[in-house]
Amino acid sequence: MSDNRKYYYLKLKENYFDEDAIVLLESMQDGVLYSNILLKLYLKSLKNGGKLQLDENIPYTAQMIATITRQQVGTVERALQIFMKLGLVEPLQNGALYMSNIELLIGQSSTEGERKRRARLALQGQKALPKAGVDKCPPYQADICPPELEIEKEIEIEKERERELDTGQATRAAYGRYGNVFLTQSELDGLKTDLPGKWDYYIDRLSCHIASSGRTYRSHAATIYKWAQEDAAKKAPKKGIPDYSCKEGESL
Numbered sequence: 001m002s003d004n005r006k007y008y009y010l011k012l013k014e015n016y017f018d019e020d021a022i023v024l025l026e027s028m029q030d031g032v033l034y035s036n037i038l039l040k041l042y043l044k045s046l047k048n049g050g051k052l053q054l055d056e057n058i059p060y061t062a063q064m065i066a067t068i069t070r071q072q073v074g075t076v077e078r079a080l081q082i083f084m085k086l087g088l089v090e091p092l093q094n095g096a097l098y099m100s101n102i103e104l105l106i107g108q109s110s111t112e113g114e115r116k117r118r119a120r121l122a123l124q125g126q127k128a129l130p131k132a133g134v135d136k137c138p139p140y141q142a143d144i145c146p147p148e149l150e151i152e153k154e155i156e157i158e159k160e161r162e163r164e165l166d167t168g169q170a171t172r173a174a175y176g177r178y179g180n181v182f183l184t185q186s187e188l189d190g191l192k193t194d195l196p197g198k199w200d201y202y203i204d205r206l207s208c209h210i211a212s213s214g215r216t217y218r219s220h221a222a223t224i225y226k227w228a229q230e231d232a233a234k235k236a237p238k239k240g241i242p243d244y245s246c247k248e249g250e251s252l
Contacts, residue, residue, distance in 0.1 A: 010042055012104050021086045033071065034079040038088060042099055050102030051092065059096030096210045120138055176207025187221040202227060 016022065017035075026035050044060075045052050053059040062080065066073040079124040082095070083089035090098045172182040181203050183191070202224040209215070217223045 010039075010046065011107065021088060025082065025088075028082065030075065030078070033075060034082060037065075037069050037071055037076060038083065041065065041089075041097075042105060044068060045102060047100045050099045052097040052099070054072050059092075059094060062201045145180065154212060176203045178194075180209045180210050180212040181207045183221055191221065191224060194225070198228065199224075 047107045062077050066076040172184050
């Protein structure tokens with residue numbers, strides 16, 4: 001039986017340790033310890049949206065943080081003061097602490113999706129599968145496609161499946177160059193009927209747009225129909241003042 005429980009993960013950019021706040025932090029005495037505590041606090045706050053609390057009513061104290069980070073209380077207290085001065089942590093009215101940059105680092109998926117990714121990576125390690133995304137990324141995107149786009153695509157697929165389970169809607173499959181356009185079979189059949197010879201162009205167009213812009217849409221089928229109508233309107237002859245101009249040799 002599949003496990004669809006949520007899990008949360010931290011997404012660190014390659015220049016995370018080059019950011020001014022982190023460089024200043026690690027340049028201090030015991031700075032490496034503070035940096036380690038900071039990362040642990042980020043992880044502990046993920047499931048609460050950045051808030052450091054045991055549950056909805058119990059915020060973490062310095063003693064509790066010392067226990068879960070396996071550091072001395074004095075070290076934790078000094079670290080928290082420095083975090084606040086650097087703007088990395090903010091106190092909330094209920095006494096809890098909030099990790100200020102958490103929204104830039106947080107990701108969400110399901111344990112089922114993670115299980116599938118681990119299995120796929122294991123097969124890749126045995127050379128049983130080609131590396132995901134290699135044949136889907138144009139040369140100018142080769143530096144960002146594997147593994148970033150591929151992982152984000154799988155997360156979106158997992159979220160789509162979870163939404164379908166919650167709402168009871170028809171199953172959607174992934175289409176487009178980057179596998180990020182979700183359509184039911186009836187929606188795909190409708191596009192083929194209503195946009196003959198153009199439906200695959202619009203699917204790829206939407207796929208590239210989502211991959212490059214990061215935008216999300218409530219209905220991918222509705223977005224394609226909207227774009228098709230807008231394109232048709234641009235090509236339609238404009239209604240306005242009649243053209244009474246004459247060519248040479250003609251008269252009104």
